[in-house]
Protein backbone atom coordinates (compact mmCIF):
# COMPACT_ATOMS: atom_id res chain seq x y z
CA UNK A 484 0.00 0.00 0.00
CA UNK A 485 2.77 2.40 0.98
CA UNK A 486 4.61 1.56 -2.25
CA UNK A 487 1.52 2.15 -4.35
CA UNK A 488 0.90 5.44 -2.52
CA UNK A 489 4.39 6.73 -3.13
CA UNK A 490 4.23 5.70 -6.81
CA UNK A 491 0.98 7.60 -7.19
CA UNK A 492 2.46 10.62 -5.46
CA UNK A 493 5.40 10.58 -7.85
CA UNK A 494 3.18 10.33 -10.89
CA UNK A 495 0.92 13.09 -9.59
CA UNK A 496 3.82 15.43 -9.00
CA UNK A 497 5.20 14.75 -12.47
CA UNK A 498 1.84 15.44 -14.01
CA UNK A 499 1.45 18.66 -12.09
CA UNK A 500 4.72 19.75 -13.61
CA UNK A 501 3.25 19.90 -17.10
CA UNK A 502 -0.34 20.65 -16.42
CA UNK A 503 -0.85 23.79 -14.50
CA UNK A 504 -0.34 26.57 -16.96
CA UNK A 505 -2.58 27.86 -19.65
CA UNK A 506 -2.39 25.51 -22.61
CA UNK A 507 -4.40 25.46 -25.83
CA UNK A 508 -7.31 25.73 -26.25
CA UNK A 509 -7.24 27.88 -23.11
CA UNK A 510 -5.77 31.35 -23.30
CA UNK A 511 -7.07 32.65 -19.96
CA UNK A 512 -8.92 31.55 -16.85
CA UNK A 513 -12.72 31.95 -16.86
CA UNK A 514 -14.51 29.42 -14.67
CA UNK A 515 -12.76 27.39 -12.00
CA UNK A 516 -14.26 23.99 -11.13
CA UNK A 517 -12.76 23.13 -7.77
CA UNK A 518 -12.90 19.76 -5.96
CA UNK A 519 -11.58 19.23 -2.43
CA UNK A 520 -10.77 15.58 -1.75
CA UNK A 521 -9.87 14.14 1.63
CA UNK A 522 -6.72 12.39 0.38
CA UNK A 523 -3.51 13.75 -1.00
CA UNK A 524 -2.25 10.62 -2.77
CA UNK A 525 -4.32 10.34 -5.89
CA UNK A 526 -3.97 8.19 -8.99
CA UNK A 527 -2.66 10.04 -12.05
CA UNK A 528 -5.06 12.74 -13.19
CA UNK A 529 -4.93 12.76 -16.98
CA UNK A 530 -7.18 15.51 -18.18
CA UNK A 531 -6.67 18.31 -20.69
CA UNK A 532 -8.82 20.64 -18.58
CA UNK A 533 -6.79 20.26 -15.40
CA UNK A 534 -5.31 23.54 -14.15
CA UNK A 535 -3.47 22.10 -11.18
CA UNK A 536 -3.61 20.27 -7.88
CA UNK A 537 -2.96 21.87 -4.52
CA UNK A 538 -1.80 19.64 -1.73
CA UNK A 539 -2.73 21.07 1.65
CA UNK A 540 -2.13 18.88 4.70
CA UNK A 541 -4.03 15.69 3.90
CA UNK A 542 -6.27 17.33 1.30
CA UNK A 543 -5.93 17.52 -2.47
CA UNK A 544 -7.65 20.43 -4.18
CA UNK A 545 -8.13 19.95 -7.91
CA UNK A 546 -8.77 22.88 -10.24
CA UNK A 547 -10.26 22.43 -13.72
CA UNK A 548 -11.42 24.71 -16.50
CA UNK A 549 -14.60 22.59 -16.85
CA UNK A 550 -17.00 20.53 -14.76
CA UNK A 551 -15.42 17.12 -13.96
CA UNK A 552 -17.92 15.31 -11.71
CA UNK A 553 -17.54 11.97 -13.56
CA UNK A 554 -13.76 12.06 -13.49
CA UNK A 555 -13.71 12.96 -9.81
CA UNK A 556 -16.14 10.13 -9.01
CA UNK A 557 -13.80 7.76 -10.84
CA UNK A 558 -10.75 9.03 -8.95
CA UNK A 559 -12.59 8.69 -5.64
CA UNK A 560 -13.62 5.15 -6.56
CA UNK A 561 -10.03 4.23 -7.42
CA UNK A 562 -8.37 5.48 -4.26
CA UNK A 563 -11.13 5.66 -1.66
CA UNK A 564 -11.13 9.45 -1.47
CA UNK A 565 -14.29 11.43 -0.74
CA UNK A 566 -15.30 14.89 -1.93
CA UNK A 567 -15.20 17.27 1.00
CA UNK A 568 -16.37 20.27 -0.96
CA UNK A 569 -16.88 21.31 -4.55
CA UNK A 570 -17.57 24.63 -6.19
CA UNK A 571 -17.66 26.44 -9.48
CA UNK A 572 -16.56 30.02 -9.39
CA UNK A 573 -15.40 32.79 -11.64
CA UNK A 574 -11.66 33.30 -11.76
CA UNK A 575 -12.39 36.88 -10.69
CA UNK A 576 -14.03 35.61 -7.50
CA UNK A 577 -11.06 33.36 -6.78
CA UNK A 578 -8.91 36.50 -7.13
CA UNK A 579 -11.00 38.24 -4.43
CA UNK A 580 -13.25 40.05 -6.90
CA UNK A 581 -10.39 41.67 -8.80
CA UNK A 582 -9.79 41.40 -12.54
CA UNK A 583 -6.18 40.41 -12.98
CA UNK A 584 -4.76 42.69 -15.63
CA UNK A 585 -1.57 44.63 -16.36
CA UNK A 586 -0.33 47.13 -13.83
CA UNK A 587 2.68 49.35 -13.33
CA UNK A 588 4.88 50.42 -10.48
CA UNK A 589 7.50 53.17 -10.81
CA UNK A 590 9.74 51.06 -13.06
CA UNK A 591 7.94 47.74 -13.62
CA UNK A 592 5.14 46.70 -15.95
CA UNK A 593 3.54 43.44 -14.79
CA UNK A 594 1.48 41.73 -17.48
CA UNK A 595 -0.58 38.52 -17.23
CA UNK A 596 0.26 36.02 -20.00
CA UNK A 597 -3.17 36.36 -21.53
CA UNK A 598 -2.65 40.02 -22.40
CA UNK A 599 -0.65 40.91 -25.48
CA UNK A 600 2.43 43.01 -24.91
CA UNK A 601 2.03 46.52 -26.24
CA UNK A 602 4.38 49.40 -26.84
CA UNK A 603 2.66 51.50 -24.14
CA UNK A 604 5.05 50.91 -21.25
CA UNK A 605 8.27 50.98 -23.24
CA UNK A 606 10.41 52.58 -20.56
CA UNK A 607 9.43 50.05 -17.89
CA UNK A 608 10.86 46.63 -17.17
CA UNK A 609 8.28 44.01 -18.13
CA UNK A 610 7.37 40.99 -16.04
CA UNK A 611 5.07 38.37 -17.62
CA UNK A 612 3.08 36.28 -15.19
CA UNK A 613 0.77 33.29 -15.21
CA UNK A 614 -0.70 33.59 -11.71
CA UNK A 615 -2.74 30.40 -12.23
CA UNK A 616 -4.63 29.82 -8.95
CA UNK A 617 -1.69 30.85 -6.77
CA UNK A 618 -1.34 33.88 -4.47
CA UNK A 619 0.75 36.64 -6.00
CA UNK A 620 -0.96 38.11 -9.07
CA UNK A 621 0.11 41.51 -7.78
CA UNK A 622 -3.41 42.59 -6.93
CA UNK A 623 -3.42 41.82 -3.23
CA UNK A 624 -2.48 44.83 -1.09
CA UNK A 625 0.35 42.92 0.63
CA UNK A 626 1.95 41.83 -2.66
CA UNK A 627 1.77 45.39 -3.99
CA UNK A 628 3.19 46.83 -0.78
CA UNK A 629 6.08 44.35 -0.92
CA UNK A 630 6.66 44.94 -4.63
CA UNK A 631 6.85 48.71 -4.29
CA UNK A 632 9.09 48.56 -1.21
CA UNK A 633 11.30 45.94 -2.88
CA UNK A 634 11.60 48.20 -5.89
CA UNK A 635 12.72 51.21 -3.86
CA UNK A 636 15.22 49.09 -1.93
CA UNK A 637 16.75 47.61 -5.07
CA UNK A 638 16.91 50.93 -6.87
CA UNK A 639 18.54 52.69 -3.91
CA UNK A 640 22.27 52.81 -4.81
CA UNK A 641 23.19 53.24 -1.14
CA UNK A 642 21.66 49.92 -0.15
CA UNK A 643 23.32 47.55 -2.60
CA UNK A 644 20.78 44.73 -2.28
CA UNK A 645 22.28 41.88 -4.28
CA UNK A 646 20.94 38.72 -2.64
CA UNK A 647 17.30 38.06 -1.78
CA UNK A 648 15.50 35.24 0.02
CA UNK A 649 11.75 35.13 -0.67
CA UNK A 650 9.96 32.99 1.94
CA UNK A 651 6.49 32.00 0.69
CA UNK A 652 6.99 33.05 -2.92
CA UNK A 653 3.55 32.11 -4.34
CA UNK A 654 3.64 32.91 -8.08
CA UNK A 655 7.26 34.07 -7.73
CA UNK A 656 6.41 37.65 -8.63
CA UNK A 657 8.55 39.26 -5.90
CA UNK A 658 11.51 36.97 -6.60
CA UNK A 659 11.32 37.70 -10.34
CA UNK A 660 10.98 41.43 -9.66
CA UNK A 661 14.09 41.28 -7.47
CA UNK A 662 16.00 39.65 -10.33
CA UNK A 663 14.70 42.10 -12.93
CA UNK A 664 15.65 44.99 -10.67
CA UNK A 665 19.26 43.85 -10.37
CA UNK A 666 19.57 41.24 -7.62
CA UNK A 667 22.29 38.74 -8.51
CA UNK A 668 21.08 35.81 -6.41
CA UNK A 669 17.48 35.06 -5.43
CA UNK A 670 16.22 31.98 -3.61
CA UNK A 671 12.44 31.59 -3.44
CA UNK A 672 10.62 28.91 -1.45
CA UNK A 673 7.05 27.78 -0.89
CA UNK A 674 5.50 24.72 0.73
CA UNK A 675 2.75 24.40 -1.87
CA UNK A 676 4.01 22.16 -4.72
CA UNK A 677 1.74 23.89 -7.21
CA UNK A 678 3.10 27.31 -6.16
CA UNK A 679 6.62 25.98 -6.70
CA UNK A 680 5.74 24.80 -10.20
CA UNK A 681 3.94 28.04 -11.06
CA UNK A 682 6.86 30.11 -9.75
CA UNK A 683 9.37 28.01 -11.73
CA UNK A 684 7.42 28.45 -14.94
CA UNK A 685 7.14 32.19 -14.30
CA UNK A 686 10.88 32.33 -13.72
CA UNK A 687 11.33 30.65 -17.11
CA UNK A 688 8.81 32.97 -18.77
CA UNK A 689 10.94 35.88 -17.57
CA UNK A 690 14.23 34.23 -18.48
CA UNK A 691 15.78 34.66 -15.08
CA UNK A 692 16.56 31.06 -14.22
CA UNK A 693 20.25 31.90 -13.85
CA UNK A 694 19.38 34.22 -10.96
CA UNK A 695 16.23 32.81 -9.32
CA UNK A 696 16.13 29.36 -7.76
CA UNK A 697 12.75 28.06 -6.55
CA UNK A 698 12.49 25.27 -3.98
CA UNK A 699 9.73 23.46 -2.12
CA UNK A 700 10.29 24.07 1.59
CA UNK A 701 7.95 23.98 4.57
CA UNK A 702 9.09 26.87 6.75
CA UNK A 703 7.50 25.27 9.80
CA UNK A 704 9.76 22.25 9.42
CA UNK A 705 12.87 23.49 7.67
CA UNK A 706 13.89 27.13 7.73
CA UNK A 707 16.44 27.96 5.00
CA UNK A 708 19.61 29.68 6.24
CA UNK A 709 19.05 33.44 6.09
CA UNK A 710 22.73 34.32 6.61
CA UNK A 711 24.34 36.02 3.63
CA UNK A 712 21.12 37.54 2.29
CA UNK A 713 20.86 41.30 1.97
CA UNK A 714 17.07 41.05 1.99
CA UNK A 715 14.62 38.49 3.34
CA UNK A 716 11.00 38.80 2.17
CA UNK A 717 8.21 37.30 4.26
CA UNK A 718 4.72 38.05 3.01
CA UNK A 719 3.11 35.29 5.08
CA UNK A 720 0.53 35.13 7.88
CA UNK A 721 0.71 36.09 11.53
CA UNK A 722 1.15 32.62 13.07
CA UNK A 723 4.03 31.75 10.76
CA UNK A 724 5.65 35.18 11.22
CA UNK A 725 5.58 34.75 15.02
CA UNK A 726 7.11 31.29 14.61
CA UNK A 727 9.92 32.71 12.44
CA UNK A 728 10.52 35.77 14.65
CA UNK A 729 11.11 33.50 17.63
CA UNK A 730 14.00 31.65 16.00
CA UNK A 731 17.54 32.89 16.18
CA UNK A 732 18.31 31.25 12.82
CA UNK A 733 15.77 33.52 11.14
CA UNK A 734 17.68 36.66 12.13
CA UNK A 735 20.93 36.10 10.23
CA UNK A 736 19.96 38.24 7.21
CA UNK A 737 20.39 42.01 6.91
CA UNK A 738 17.05 43.62 6.05
CA UNK A 739 13.57 42.06 6.37
CA UNK A 740 10.48 42.95 4.38
CA UNK A 741 7.53 41.64 6.40
CA UNK A 742 3.86 41.70 5.44
CA UNK A 743 0.68 39.65 5.64
CA UNK A 744 -0.73 41.09 8.86
CA UNK A 745 -3.41 43.54 10.00
CA UNK A 746 -3.13 46.40 12.52
CA UNK A 747 -4.72 44.30 15.28
CA UNK A 748 -1.90 41.74 14.95
CA UNK A 749 0.97 44.19 15.32
CA UNK A 750 1.24 44.03 19.11
CA UNK A 751 1.69 40.25 19.06
CA UNK A 752 4.24 40.47 16.26
CA UNK A 753 6.17 43.26 18.00
CA UNK A 754 6.30 41.17 21.17
CA UNK A 755 7.79 38.27 19.18
CA UNK A 756 10.71 40.37 17.84
CA UNK A 757 14.01 39.69 19.58
CA UNK A 758 14.48 42.68 21.90
CA UNK A 759 17.38 44.96 21.08
CA UNK A 760 18.36 43.03 17.95
CA UNK A 761 16.09 44.48 15.28
CA UNK A 762 15.43 48.07 14.20
CA UNK A 763 12.20 49.22 12.56
CA UNK A 764 13.21 51.15 9.41
CA UNK A 765 9.76 51.73 7.99
CA UNK A 766 6.09 50.95 8.62
CA UNK A 767 3.76 51.02 5.65
CA UNK A 768 0.18 50.16 4.87
CA UNK A 769 -2.28 49.68 2.06
CA UNK A 770 -5.99 49.12 2.52
CA UNK A 771 -6.13 47.34 5.89
CA UNK A 772 -2.81 45.51 5.43
CA UNK A 773 0.52 46.42 6.99
CA UNK A 774 4.19 46.10 6.07
CA UNK A 775 7.33 46.48 8.15
CA UNK A 776 10.87 46.98 6.99
CA UNK A 777 13.23 45.71 9.66
CA UNK A 778 16.99 45.68 9.95
CA UNK A 779 18.99 43.33 12.09
CA UNK A 780 21.04 45.54 14.37
CA UNK A 781 24.61 44.58 13.59
CA UNK A 782 25.84 46.38 16.70
CA UNK A 783 23.51 44.63 19.09
CA UNK A 784 25.73 43.15 21.78
CA UNK A 785 23.03 41.16 23.42
CA UNK A 786 23.30 37.46 22.81
CA UNK A 787 20.17 35.61 21.70
CA UNK A 788 20.27 33.51 24.84
CA UNK A 789 20.11 36.59 27.09
CA UNK A 790 17.11 38.06 25.33
CA UNK A 791 13.93 38.82 27.18
Ligand SMILES: C[S@@+](CC[C@H](N)C(=O)[O-])C[C@H]1O[C@@H](n2cnc3c(N)ncnc32)[C@H](O)[C@@H]1O
Pocket residue numbers: 618619620621625626629650651652653654655656657672673674675678700701702703718719720723743
Ligand atom coordinates in the same frame (compact mmCIF):
# COMPACT_ATOMS: atom_id res chain seq x y z
C1 LIG B 1 0.43 35.56 1.24
S1 LIG B 1 1.13 34.44 0.12
C2 LIG B 1 2.43 35.47 -0.56
C3 LIG B 1 2.80 35.12 -1.95
C4 LIG B 1 3.76 36.11 -2.64
N1 LIG B 1 5.04 36.14 -1.96
C5 LIG B 1 3.18 37.51 -2.63
O1 LIG B 1 3.69 38.38 -1.97
O2 LIG B 1 2.17 37.69 -3.31
C6 LIG B 1 1.99 33.37 1.21
C7 LIG B 1 2.68 32.20 0.53
O3 LIG B 1 3.36 31.48 1.57
C8 LIG B 1 3.20 30.11 1.35
N2 LIG B 1 3.30 29.42 2.65
C9 LIG B 1 2.35 29.32 3.63
N3 LIG B 1 2.81 28.55 4.63
C10 LIG B 1 4.05 28.17 4.30
C11 LIG B 1 5.02 27.34 4.91
N4 LIG B 1 4.79 26.74 6.08
N5 LIG B 1 6.19 27.14 4.28
C12 LIG B 1 6.43 27.72 3.07
N6 LIG B 1 5.55 28.50 2.43
C13 LIG B 1 4.37 28.73 3.03
C14 LIG B 1 1.82 29.96 0.71
O4 LIG B 1 1.74 28.75 -0.04
C15 LIG B 1 1.75 31.23 -0.14
O5 LIG B 1 2.19 30.97 -1.46
